[in-house]
Amino acid sequence: MSEGREDLVPFDRVDILDVPSWVRETMKEVAEEYGLDVNKLAFDDSSIAGWGLEVYYAGKPYGGILLMGYDRLSRRHYERTPEEIEKNIREVFERIASDVRPPRRAVTDAQLRAMLEKARRDLEIPEDFKIVTENLKEKAASISFNSRVIRINEELLYDPEIVNYLIYHELAHYKLRTKFHPPRFYDLLYSKLGEENVREIERRVLRKMREINGRGSLERRAPRRR
Numbered sequence: 001m002s003e004g005r006e007d008l009v010p011f012d013r014v015d016i017l018d019v020p021s022w023v024r025e026t027m028k029e030v031a032e033e034y035g036l037d038v039n040k041l042a043f044d045d046s047s048i049a050g051w052g053l054e055v056y057y058a059g060k061p062y063g064g065i066l067l068m069g070y071d072r073l074s075r076r077h078y079e080r081t082p083e084e085i086e087k088n089i090r091e092v093f094e095r096i097a098s099d100v101r102p103p104r105r106a107v108t109d110a111q112l113r114a115m116l117e118k119a120r121r122d123l124e125i126p127e128d129f130k131i132v133t134e135n136l137k138e139k140a141a142s143i144s145f146n147s148r149v150i151r152i153n154e155e156l157l158y159d160p161e162i163v164n165y166l167i168y169h170e171l172a173h174y175k176l177r178t179k180f181h182p183p184r185f186y187d188l189l190y191s192k193l194g195e196e197n198v199r200e201i202e203r204r205v206l207r208k209m210r211e212i213n214g215r216g217s218l219e220r221r222a223p224r225r226r
C-alpha cells in the first residue's frame with residue numbers, strides 16, 4: 001500500500017523530519033505497548049509541515065501528531081508540552097491498534113452452525129439444537145437436554161478448536177443422557193477426537209478459564225486411559 005506513497009518517511013528515518021529524539025523514543029515505547037510494529041509506521045509532514053506529522057500504519061493514514069500548538073488569543077504558535085505530545089501519540093496509536101487488532105471473535109455464527117451440524121452427524125444425534133454464545137462466567141459451555149440449547153462461553157470464541165471441542169463435549173452429554181463424565185463419556189469423545197487431542201484442548205480451556213475467573217471449570221480434567 002505504501003508503494004504509492006514514496007514521499008512517506010519510515011520510522012527509522014523520522015529524524016529527517018526534525019522530530020526530537022525523545023518524541024521518537026516515546027513513539028517507540030507506546031508502539032510496543034500497543035503491540036504495533038514500528039517498521040509499519042511511516043510519516044508525512046507535507047500536510048502539516050512544521051506543526052507535526054501525519055501518521056501512517058501499513059500505508060493507511062491515522063491522523064496527526066502535533067508538535068506545535070496554536071494559541072488563538074495571542075495568535076502565536078507554541079511548542080506543545082511533552083505531556084500533550086505523548087497524549088497525542090497515544091490517541092493515534094490507540095486508533096491504529098484498535099483497527100489492526102485481530103477481532104476477538106474468530107468463530108462466526110455460520111461456522112458455529114457448521115460445526116454443530118458436523119458434530120451431530122458424527123455422533124449420530126438426530127435432534128437439532130440451538131447454539132448460543134454468552135457470558136457464562138465460570139463455565140466454558142453448557143447444554144439443556146429439554147430445550148436443546150448449547151451455550152458456549154463467548155470468551156472462548158477466539159479459538160475454533162476449543163469451540164468445536166465444546167460442541168462435541170456438550171453433545172456427548174446429550175447422547176449419553178448424563179450430566180456427568182463416566183468412563184463411557186470420555187471413551188466416546190476419545191474415539192471421535194483422539195485422546196491426546198481432547199486432553200490438550202481441555203488443558204487450553206482450563207488455562208483460559210483460569211485466566212478469566214482465577215479458576216478453571218470444565219467440571220474436571222479429561223482422564224488418562226490405558
Ligand SMILES: [Zn+2]
Nearest residue numbers: 169173218219
Ligand atoms: Zn462436561
